[in-house]
Amino acid sequence: MTNPEPIYDVAQLGHTELLTPNLDESVAFFTDVYGLYLVGEEPGAAHLRAWNDDVLTSLKLTASDQAGLGHVAWRATSPQALERRVAALEKRGVEGHWHDGDFGHGAAFRYRGPGGHQQEIYFETEKYRPTEETRPHLPNQPQKFDPQGAAAAHIDHINLLVPNVSEASQFQQETLGFKLRERLVPAERDEVGAWLSVMTKAHDLALTREPAPTEGRLHHLAYSVPETSDVIRAADIFMENDVFIEFGPAKHSRTQGFFLYVYEPGGNRIEVFTGGIHIFSPDFETVTWTTEAGGRGTAWGTAVPESFHTHATPTFPATQ
Amino acid sequence: MTNPEPIYDVAQLGHTELLTPNLDESVAFFTDVYGLYLVGEEPGAAHLRAWNDDVLTSLKLTASDQAGLGHVAWRATSPQALERRVAALEKRGVEGHWHDGDFGHGAAFRYRGPGGHQQEIYFETEKYRPTEETRPHLPNQPQKFDPQGAAAAHIDHINLLVPNVSEASQFQQETLGFKLRERLVPAERDEVGAWLSVMTKAHDLALTREPAPTEGRLHHLAYSVPETSDVIRAADIFMENDVFIEFGPAKHSRTQGFFLYVYEPGGNRIEVFTGGIHIFSPDFETVTWTTEAGGRGTAWGTAVPESFHTHATPTFPATQ
Amino acid sequence: MTNPEPIYDVAQLGHTELLTPNLDESVAFFTDVYGLYLVGEEPGAAHLRAWNDDVLTSLKLTASDQAGLGHVAWRATSPQALERRVAALEKRGVEGHWHDGDFGHGAAFRYRGPGGHQQEIYFETEKYRPTEETRPHLPNQPQKFDPQGAAAAHIDHINLLVPNVSEASQFQQETLGFKLRERLVPAERDEVGAWLSVMTKAHDLALTREPAPTEGRLHHLAYSVPETSDVIRAADIFMENDVFIEFGPAKHSRTQGFFLYVYEPGGNRIEVFTGGIHIFSPDFETVTWTTEAGGRGTAWGTAVPESFHTHATPTFPATQ
């Protein structure tokens, strides 16, 4: 056996921090329309959760002069796994530092990834404990299902723009044990997209080639909903609330996810996602897409809007 | 840190072997009505796959004088993981033996579990390679979606009856690294149900207390479909094809799966399943259900038919 | 041509009045949980609408010492149609009277139907006019889709218990032009159920045999939702809000509707309904069901709870 064993030291995308120049409007969007719940506030920041997240919080919104990603955080599967991954990062020459944690989680190792994004890895996490009012009927659910807006259910994945997709993909595989599920390598071009996951999902992280001479940008953050009908309903909710729908609902080729993209008031692209392939085979063979000239094509041929290839946060050149 | 690290040495329920006294009728049901595909035959046995299984086969049907489980097989995440699990089984005093494998998979370690069922664990597996006719449009899918009948998509989980649920549950946890997700312990009674999984699903294995003075019986085998609407459609398909629907469509309390149970012509109970909670947190806290008097109650209160508590295969006393 | 022409003088079930001994709780249920909107109040009564009703109101709740039906009201397709139907009623010897209307509608002819229920027929109706806050994005929709609870969308049909189904069915056909779509006539028994509609639906009115020595009772009132997924979601909403689910979600044999029945706090049975056959052929042949021993069987074989055959409002003998 020459194949290395798969690594299961990262459990999931744990939480993210998004920057927004319109904090109040962003909070209003994420709660009233996207359907998250506000669970903590501090000057210049808000902490939110989805009804089906079992942890206290999965999203921090931080006021900033421009939109973008504050940081993305991966949750380890154990304290030992955390130590192993930090050792792997340091062995690769990553310069990071430990911090004491934040609202909802404990000590985390923070570092700068190859595409310029702040990443961190951590284990200790505070669970969500329902109140009398939010107690679910079924105890295997973290919070009562009392839907508001699009009722985003669970943090799902993130898409980061990187100047060198292959390099960033390798980095995630070698340091944190991500599995490369799919990649897009148009004929006569470098790899322009990589879809990686840590457990059984189609992706927890997508890496897409950065079209502008900049780095550290966010393409989108996604929460999942249970079914296609929930994405359809979300589209109606966004329509009724005058939220700009950029793309979807439609079905991706890569991951086969059923998607819907909007911009939150801060400018960040946010997705409502469901479905997608599930990968249970430990020897799943990476799918290399080569037949398309480029882009992030859709399964059914739905046209991809130009902005989907160009808009990211912070915008470049800066428009704020 | 006193908690042991979670083990990720088993990837999934790999395949099962069902016994049937009506092999031809069973094959016809599983293909034309349930929607699987026949990929291999030999005297007295047939090998089948679901369109979204990425391996060659996930079900063997074997002619027998009575219905029931031939064996259930767990797929390891690597050759090394396989060795570790066999070592753990042997350390616990399990007497098993290696065999050379079967249609679609390589060497497997076969043993008798605490409830009397034949189990095996293996790694080497043959992938499904589509023909020109079955080639999917999207290369991240194993087979063209060309639905027949209920279009069962993917092997999902199995429910075994065991005389001692707690003991059998402990066995699966300690030998193969199953995680105990939910358990049903009615007041003043022993544990009557346990739901365990190996990765992120609500369950790959359910253990339910055997009501009869026998052992080794199968409660049901389940394949998943993508969405609730597929279960609803399956109900119509079964209705139109005069298949006895025992229970559902409805929603379970435990696992929150949306389910539908029928009997295949051999007598085995077969489920069409979708949804269910997904468990990404590595420190998910086992949910203990104590508020019900017993049984396998439903989320919405749908009555559970008596047969669901009594029918299993082989039937007892034997009726064949 | 010997067949009489079909009559299209009644457009739909226009509105109903339900009696409730717990008006405040009933209003809270119908708004917060069932998803209607309060559009008018007066001492001892409340007027409600569904978001997709294009008229101002479709439900009046009236405080009473016991639950039941106040009246059921059919909307004529024109003033001339109204006159023709009143003439037909009077020709048949019905003693009724005109009244000036009520909140949301104009002059109505009120009379007592053969099963003892108060019925009325009317034409003049007030449309719903959205406010700035409730204005929909699409002008072909009466009200913004801003779902609360089960988001009941549109008044659909009513089921009345009558001592003599055949007689009551004939009455509706001959006086108001109802079309008999389906009937249940168990072997060696009288007709026990009739499903009638005025336009293209499977039913606007169901008549079921009254099991008790009483009359004028309500079996259930139903609002529709767009799709099966909305009924499934409603079941979760009811579960989370501790509403007793009597029956469903499941699929009826007659009408093929996908249904869910609960009791509102006043005791009346309320349905969430979707689907059902649509009847466009003007010469649709009435379907007579004779193969079942009785009851209101389900398409997939889901057991019908005993209460579904016995509970009605007011309860008999009176329990209030």
Place this chain on the structure above:
Amino acid sequence: MTNPEPIYDVAQLGHTELLTPNLDESVAFFTDVYGLYLVGEEPGAAHLRAWNDDVLTSLKLTASDQAGLGHVAWRATSPQALERRVAALEKRGVEGHWHDGDFGHGAAFRYRGPGGHQQEIYFETEKYRPTEETRPHLPNQPQKFDPQGAAAAHIDHINLLVPNVSEASQFQQETLGFKLRERLVPAERDEVGAWLSVMTKAHDLALTREPAPTEGRLHHLAYSVPETSDVIRAADIFMENDVFIEFGPAKHSRTQGFFLYVYEPGGNRIEVFTGGIHIFSPDFETVTWTTEAGGRGTAWGTAVPESFHTHATPTFPATQ
């Protein structure tokens, strides 16, 4: 009362005849992929039905040198209604003629509509009678649900291109009693779209302005499926079978239908449709859309492909 009474003399779009230069391929598409059933054949023509059509046939495919509409046929609600409508047509100066009918229907009055299309109106129709093999489990359904391909369920509506939308719309209203439900009148332009129905649907007929100096062209023919999930499934089916998807799945603004458009092998645009508003109020107020610059915009903002505004059959200039 100054408003004329609504007319209910037409029950539905009864059937259509499509012309195709590739009859065999068109038949194969409509049966294997779109999901209709072949019920009759003759030299140069084929007769098809959908599983949920209660009549014998709703589509005739006729071999021709170019694609397009053979004729569109409206079914009257009674023989008397048929006579009234023919009288209304003749009173308006329409020159038509009676013919003896065709496979599946009796005497019909054929004439040329104002946009140049052949129309006919008829009453006598042959019902579908299931065989042993196609007998449904539920007798209120015409045919067993044994889905193939997209499983198109029921003939729904047709969209015709006409040089003068207002004139053609008036014609349908005045001669056959169509109700004008919605119209699109961009600022400073003539009416470019009209949606009309005969009973409770959002539309049985759409009229769109012909962009080319020609007449008699077909924009599309639509069959309905029960739910959104069926349209989504149809998209997967078309994708897997290499059928060009022009547009959708997405939601229309006008009618609110959830749609999917493909081209059949003959070149005609065919839709899979579900949902849409239902109009029960007899005094529904025509919705006039004026806020858009033109086109057939979508509810969620999905871009409309240019071909949707230009492609019609026969193509112009002729490409065959």
